[in-house]
Amino acid sequence: MYGPNGVLAITLLKKILHKLTFLRSLKTRIFLLLLVVGLVPCVIMRYAILQNYEQRAVGIRTSGIAIQLRILADHLITYHYLQDTSSEVINAEINQLSVLYDGRVMIINSDLRIVKDTYGISENKTIISEEVVRCVKGETTSKYDRDNGYIELTIPITETVASDESEAQPKTEIVRGVMLVSASTDSIVATLDTLSRQALIIEAIVILVIVVASVLGARVLIRPFEKITLALDKAQEGYTDDFICVTDCIETEHIGDAFNRVLGRMKVLDDSRQEFVSNVSHELKTPLTSMKVLADSLISQKDAPVEMYQEFMEDIANEIDRENEIITDLLALVKMDRTAADMNITEVDINVLVELIMRRLRPIAQKRDVELVFESVRPVSAAVDEVKITLVISNLVENAIKYNKEHGWVKVTLDADHQFFTVTVADSGIGIPEDSLDHIYERFYRVDKSRSREIGGTGLGLAITRNAVLMHHGSIKVESTEGEGTTFTVRIPLSYIGE
Ligand SMILES: Nc1ncnc2c1ncn2[C@@H]1O[C@H](COP(=O)(O)OP(=O)(O)O)[C@@H](O)[C@H]1O
Ligand SMILES: [Mg+2]
Incomplete structure (x- = not known):
């Protein structure tokens, strides 16, 4: 499925992970788990909240500017500003707006010539940009440039005229010019920075809490296991008859129970081995004892008849057969005990x-x-x-x-x-x-x-x-x-x- 290189890489990765013994420690795992559980929601929330704030702030700012600009556009028509830019009132109003939004206001007439630029650098020049051209056709555009920190807005300056001389005809709006405004979003960025910093501080606190909690928690959680290791070590050293009992948690109780069962089985095996050895000795001794008795009685009886010798020797031969039989069976049994x-x-x-x-x-x-x-x-x-x-x-x-x-x-x-x-x-x-x-x-x-x-x-x-x-x-x-x-x-x- 992975190809030879893939398999090699996976094997290598497994080996490396296996070498990283700290990852196999329960303490590390608890720490990592808490870290993930604690930190992931933090990071997601920070990202979501900041993103949401930025969108809302830019939206509010954009619609605020748009309202102001529409009011200004009416004034521009009233004062015929596009034909004559000398109106003090309007100039003051435009400047005020540019100061208010920390930006640049440009008034462009329908020939795409800039009649007013609050920066004063582009006046009387012709501007051809996609937004301005679209705006001349009556469309309002807005654009948020995040990297450079500004909102760009174009609003058509429209005049409402009766299409015909008669009053009955509906009125039409004619685009007389365009207003192009770039407003700084520095204040939004500043707020974002502050929020982001606060979120980072919260995250740092969360990490700190997690570290402390995991160190303490791990110690509490691990303690029963350390206890059981200690108990097992003790049992191994001295082959005690005591049963292991660590009731701190269900898991260790289960380990203890399982070990006690093994210990019990070991004891049973040990007992049965001892019993077997004593049985074997006894069984092997019985024919020997008989032979000894038979031989002794022959020795003690001087001038015993040949028939008696014959009979006793037969008995001794029988006992030897029996001894032989036991040993043969024992050997067969031992063979069966193998793997x-x-x-x-x-x-x-x-x-x-x-x-x-x-x-x-x-x-x-x-x-x-x-x-x-x-x-x-x-x-x-x-x-x-x-x-x-x-x-x-x-x-x-x-x-x-x-x-x-x-x-x-x-x-x-x-x-x-x-x-x-x-x-x-x-x-x-x-x-x-x-x-x-x-x-x-x-x-x-x-x-x-x-x-x-x-x-x-x-x-x-x-x-x-x-x-x-x-x-x-x-x-x-x-x-x-x-x-x-x-x-x-x-x-x-x-x-x-x-x-
Ligand atoms: N078929 C059987 N009928 C009656 N008792 C039996 C039978 N098989 C075994 N036993 C009993 O079980 C015991 C154990 O059998 P076994 O292990 O073969 O030992 P052994 O035959 O050497 O005495 C026998 O001593 C006998 O008492
Ligand atoms: Mg038998």
């Missing part, structure tokens, strides 16, 4: 993927006598991170098998619309109590802690699942009835939406 940059998005055939997972889990299902069913409504292909989606589906199916009943079933359904694909994992298992439903995605959470030992599992599976779903900007939902079964529904966008 979207770690996503490895490829186009994946979800039907094939689900079938693969089912085939891998079928032996476990058979061992527990659980029937595994896959129902695909349509072929689905989506842009996802294959590893993460595999974790999601296998975790859900694994749980559905693990927390099932004898002769139970697990049904996996795959469907899609134009935006999302949906994987539903339904089971005929033990179900999840309602008050546990909110917690199942928490790390290390298990509904029945005592049973988990025989069933296995780390309590990290659903945490990993949920994170993987969220990383795909998808959603996960659970419905469960205790003793009847559970249904997990996962919805993932068909095409990955980056950050």
Whole structure:
């Protein structure tokens, strides 16, 4: 729209404006705003009032002179002045007029010859100017020369005569000559100057008031913001538990509230991290403690039978497997906590993927006598991170098998619309109590802690699942009835939406 040079100029201007840091200060902005609001009406009013005064003054002066001149014109005719300029009375009258208006009066006859000039320099000369010529034809003209400070007026000197000898005929006016008057407007200019000076003084006072008001006003307006900066600095230094509360104005209250929410969230995150670390330590220690007990009892028993060694060593191997499982899950979870940059998005055939997972889990299902069913409504292909989606589906199916009943079933359904694909994992298992439903995605959470030992599992599976779903900007939902079964529904966008 602007062309390359225009764009360059705009960028440069933006940079310069950005460098002018004082313009970004709220104080400067308040000052400039007040200045504009205060000064603009002042200037407009001054201009309008002075302009109006000048027009009116010139108009009044012009009409005043015109009246005087018309009276004089009658006298000129009466005294036949155009033919004979010796009349003392008329000369005195003309001089008086020129003195009165601080100007020049010229009487011109119909031959355009100047018969009288109060300056006495142009008498008997012929004058040919547009105004005079127009005036000879009966037109009155007036002109205001602002730069040189005078009003020029031409008035025809007319005589009324009966056009015919008979009285009945209408009378006509015949132009016998012209009066040309230049009157000074010095007094008007002087008044204008005085008015203008007064207006300037008022403007100066307004500026002064604005400066004082903006300095004081800015200080009052800025104070809450300075307070909040101070409070934020304090909070940052010492990670205080105090909430920020600057109630001086609504805006700062909002800033404070927003910050308090961030602070609250930070505290929650901090707490959950601490809890996570202590949970991890505890979970990792449990198998170690068992192994230690098993090993100690073998050591303390001299001549223990080989069968006992065999049995205890098996237990120790199981504990090592468990430790391994926890660490694997933890690593998977940590990976899920990373950013979207770690996503490895490829186009994946979800039907094939689900079938693969089912085939891998079928032996476990058979061992527990659980029937595994896959129902695909349509072929689905989506842009996802294959590893993460595999974790999601296998975790859900694994749980559905693990927390099932004898002769139970697990049904996996795959469907899609134009935006999302949906994987539903339904089971005929033990179900999840309602008050546990909110917690199942928490790390290390298990509904029945005592049973988990025989069933296995780390309590990290659903945490990993949920994170993987969220990383795909998808959603996960659970419905469960205790003793009847559970249904997990996962919805993932068909095409990955980056950050
Ligand atoms: N399909 C299900 N049926 C019943 N309970 C379930 C089901 N899926 C998960 N749960 C409950 O949620 C808890 C958390 O699951 P998860 O995070 O996968 O941990 P884990 O399977 O390792 O115990 C499980 O311990 C279990 O109590
Ligand atoms: Mg699990």
